[in-house]
Amino acid sequence: MKPIMELDNVEKTIYNDDATLNILDGINLKIYPQDFIVVLGTNGAGKSTLLDAITGANKVTAGKILLNDKDITTENLAKRAQFISRVYQDPKLGTSPRMTVAENLLLAERRGLPRRLRSRRLKEHMPEFKEFISSMPTLDNRLNTFTEKLSGGQRQTLSFLMAIIQKPELLLLDEHTAALDPQTSADLMAATDRTIKSKKLTCLMVTHNLSEAVAYGNRLIVLKKGKIILDLNTEQKAKLKEEDLLEYF
Numbered sequence: 001m002k003p004i005m006e007l008d009n010v011e012k013t014i015y016n017d018d019a020t021l022n023i024l025d026g027i028n029l030k031i032y033p034q035d036f037i038v039v040l041g042t043n044g045a046g047k048s049t050l051l052d053a054i055t056g057a058n059k060v061t062a063g064k065i066l067l068n069d070k071d072i073t074t075e076n077l078a079k080r081a082q083f084i085s086r087v088y089q090d091p092k093l094g095t096s097p098r099m100t101v102a103e104n105l106l107l108a109e110r111r112g113l114p115r116r117l118r119s120r121r122l123k124e125h126m127p128e129f130k131e132f133i134s135s136m137p138t139l140d141n142r143l144n145t146f147t148e149k150l151s152g153g154q155r156q157t158l159s160f161l162m163a164i165i166q167k168p169e170l171l172l173l174d175e176h177t178a179a180l181d182p183q184t185s186a187d188l189m190a191a192t193d194r195t196i197k198s199k200k201l202t203c204l205m206v207t208h209n210l211s212e213a214v215a216y217g218n219r220l221i222v223l224k225k226g227k228i229i230l231d232l233n234t235e236q237k238a239k240l241k242e243e244d245l246l247e248y249f
């Protein structure tokens with residue numbers, strides 16, 4: 001099987017006045033279709049820098065990034081955003097507060113299309129959006145609610161739906177449940193997992209939550225000081241227990 005994404009010896013080096021920091025230090029990773037890879041690591045391990053390197057928010061200093069065999073190492077954020085989407089930790093990022101849930105979904109569905117094709121006829125899309133949010137009970141009957149009136153959990157759920165509405169080649173989840181209360185976080189995580197499976201998405205998820213890391217995904221990588229120090233495949237991950245991970249922290 002061909003990988004969707006390949007990181008080949010990726011490095012991010014920062015030169016300070018008196019020190020050289022290897023924030024990403026020779027990352028080699030192949031992400032295959034329908035992989036759900038969990039990324040764990042202590043604070044400062046390089047997780048956000050890795051996601052920034054993949055999206056193009058931060059350019060790498062060495063190595064190559066391939067998307068479906070095409071070298072995208074020098075492509076900018078906007079170009080890559082057609083294929084790669086990201087959900088952040090902060091419920092305020094990713095959604096427009098003064099727009100309704102349905103308007104936000106329309107914006108996400110039309111993103112990247114030429115202006116003349118960005119239909120303003122929201123009404124026509126309502127049945128489709130109703131169906132689209134039906135798997136997310138927390139957003140039931142909320143299509144006409146202004147986003148600023150939603151709870152943090154509802155807003156994160158909307159951010160997640162906006163990130164997948166165009167079915168990205170690669171979905172990046174950047175601790176997307178971390179800012180929520182434990183029950184809301186668990187509910188969104190379970191809904192995320194169901195959706196990734198049913199829509200056959202390919203996903204890379206950063207988390208600090210060890211039980212989530214054990215329970216979800218088919219692969220697990222641990223980052224430490226910019227290097228991948230553990231890379232478990234599906235079989236190895238199936239045998240994994242939470243306590244096995246403690247030694248890496």
Ligand SMILES: Nc1ncnc2c1ncn2[C@@H]1O[C@H](COP(=O)(O)OP(=O)(O)OP(=O)(O)O)[C@@H](O)[C@H]1O
Pocket residue numbers: 014021023041042043044045046047048049050
């Ligand atoms: N522009 C920069 N200049 C200097 N140091 C940087 C820069 N960007 C990141 N770093 C450092 O690189 C390391 C990795 O940062 P990064 O944010 O990727 O870690 P992380 O694993 O996402 O951490 P966290 O779990 O705290 O979010 C940190 O030590 C950080 O201070």
